[in-house]
Amino acid sequence: MIALIDCNNFYASCERVFNPDLNGKPVVILSNNDGCVIARSNEAKPFVPMGAPAFQYKEVFIQHDIKIFSSNFALYGDMSARVMNILSTFSPKIEIYSIDEAFLQFEGFQYTNLYNYGLEIKQKVQKSTGIPISIGFAETKALAKVANKIAKKFPTETKGVYMIDSEEKRLKALKWLPVEDVWGIGRKFSKKLLKLGVQRAFQFTQLSDYWVKKNMSVVGLRLKRELLGEPNLEMEEPRKKQNIATTRSFEKDYTNIEELKERVTTFAVTCAEKLRKQKSCCNALLVFVHTNFHKNQHQQYFKNIVVKLPFPSNSSIELARFANVGLEKIFVQGFHYKKAGVIAMNFTPEANIQLNFFENSNPKHKLLMAAMDKLNNEIGQHKIKLASQDLDRTWKMRQEKRSPRYTTKLSEVITVNAT
DNA sequence: TCTGGGGTCCTAGGGCGA
DNA sequence: TCTGTCGCCCTAGGACCC
Numbered sequence: 001m002i003a004l005i006d007c008n009n010f011y012a013s014c015e016r017v018f019n020p021d022l023n024g025k026p027v028v029i030l031s032n033n034d035g036c037v038i039a040r041s042n043e044a045k046p047f048v049p050m051g052a053p054a055f056q057y058k059e060v061f062i063q064h065d066i067k068i069f070s071s072n073f074a075l076y077g078d079m080s081a082r083v084m085n086i087l088s089t090f091s092p093k094i095e096i097y098s099i100d101e102a103f104l105q106f107e108g109f110q111y112t113n114l115y116n117y118g119l120e121i122k123q124k125v126q127k128s129t130g131i132p133i134s135i136g137f138a139e140t141k142a143l144a145k146v147a148n149k150i151a152k153k154f155p156t157e158t159k160g161v162y163m164i165d166s167e168e169k170r171l172k173a174l175k176w177l178p179v180e181d182v183w184g185i186g187r188k189f190s191k192k193l194l195k196l197g198v199q200r201a202f203q204f205t206q207l208s209d210y211w212v213k214k215n216m217s218v219v220g221l222r223l224k225r226e227l228l229g230e231p232n233l234e235m236e237e238p239r240k241k242q243n244i245a246t247t248r249s250f251e252k253d254y255t256n257i258e259e260l261k262e263r264v265t266t267f268a269v270t271c272a273e274k275l276r277k278q279k280s281c282c283n284a285l286l287v288f289v290h291t292n293f294h295k296n297q298h299q300q301y302f303k304n305i306v307v308k309l310p311f312p313s314n315s316s317i318e319l320a321r322f323a324n325v326g327l328e329k330i331f332v333q334g335f336h337y338k339k340a341g342v343i344a345m346n347f348t349p350e351a352n353i354q355l356n357f358f359e360n361s362n363p364k365h366k367l368l369m370a371a372m373d374k375l376n377n378e379i380g381q382h383k384i385k386l387a388s389q390d391l392d393r394t395w396k397m398r399q400e401k402r403s404p405r406y407t408t409k410l411s412e413v414i415t416v417n418a419t
Numbered sequence: 420t421c422t423g424g425g426g427t428c429c430t431a432g433g434g435c436g437a
Numbered sequence: 438t439c440t441g442t443c444g445c446c447c448t449a450g451g452a453c454c455c
Contacts, residue, residue, distance in 0.1 A: 031423035053422040
């Protein structure tokens with residue numbers, strides 16, 4: 001049996017843990033720059049769609065007294081780690097699928113009443129972290145996802161735990177689930193399927209393998225088999241990332257290359273730090289710039305370039321240098337730039353670098369970077385910077401409504417007033 | 420004024436050597 | 438020497454996830 005554990009309205013629940021006044025009230029969380037809505041509490045869902053631009057919904061927020069928060073990823077990341085930590089005590093095999101979801105595998109649990117075990121897990125997580133979760137059990141990952149949806153949709157009947165453990169339940173679940181809600185069937189495919197008259201997950205499983213493979217590739221075929229109850233998706237071990245991206249929209253349009261250079265340098269430095277954390281070096285960088293595609297009155301420009309490095313590197317200095325070489329090649333004067341990014345690609349393990357005959361990473365950088373990382377760890381993230389970065393940090397992400405970092409920043413720990 | 424960010428996997432198609 | 442075919446590798450683009 002596999003269980004999918006999913007935190008209910010995770011970001012909103014994290015905010016509620018430290019602010020219980022929010023319980024029962026509509027809450028939304030905004031993306032970086034307070035751009036769009038990226039999470040909603042159940043109470044907010046009828047009024048605000050996912051991804052809604054915040055500025056267009058100002059009236060709605062006021063009208064329904066919706067509480068708004070800027071995203072606070074330091075808090076969510078830390079709360080997630082706490083939840084995952086507890087989950088890992090219930091089964092030796094855990095796959096952390098995302099910030100708020102994990103698969104647990106239960107092998108050799110045939111003498112355990114898994115439904116009761118699920119209730120126990122739920123209670124433990126709720127009590128220890130304050131985060132409510134839902135649990136779906138089934139023989140395959142895709143069916144566990146379906147079971148989880150049922151647990152979430154019918155909390156009173158299921159008590160937040162549902163198990164697909166018979167053919168009858170499997171069929172009933174699939175005949176209930178709209179095809180667009182199936183894990184792995186996104187907007188494009190569901191549109192195609194609906195056109196064909198396929199409305200429920202069950203009908204999807206009745207399509208021929210030929211049709212599914214032809215139209216949805218082997219990914220679709222694997223999904224179909226999973227829904228039929230045949231495991232096709234293994235539990236996955238944690239892997240090192242294959243790409244590392246740092247991209248941002250800017251708070252204002254940039255027209256001058258110097259400003260962009262500073263931002264691209266900072267993005268490259270962040271990528272380098274992430275690379276060093278997973279002990280990898282990259283062999284190429286992709287740099288892109290983008291105008292604001294919402295502003296029709298301005299001429300649009302989107303360009304990216306892959307800069308191949310002459311040697312594998314994870315030095316902030318070298319990555320910043322190469323990223324700027326790329327930027328200079330794609331920058332065109334006269335556009336209003338709204339977004340840029342740096343993506344590190346083609347990794348090799350740090351310990352496994354083949355020396356190049358002509359040019360190699362500067363060996364001094366390794367020591368320098370280790371010192372920088374150590375200092376930044378001790379005195380606070382991004383305190384030590386390259387001179388080419390904006391030392392005064394004149395740019396600032398709009399985060400007008402961010403809650404305190406209760407669990408990761410000593411100066412922001414919750415205070416209790418005894419009166 | 421104001422519209423996110425960070426990933427993965429798969430396929431098609433082109434270049435290239437055997 | 439020329440041409441066709443096959444397989445491998447790479448890349449761009451499209452789909453998906455949270």
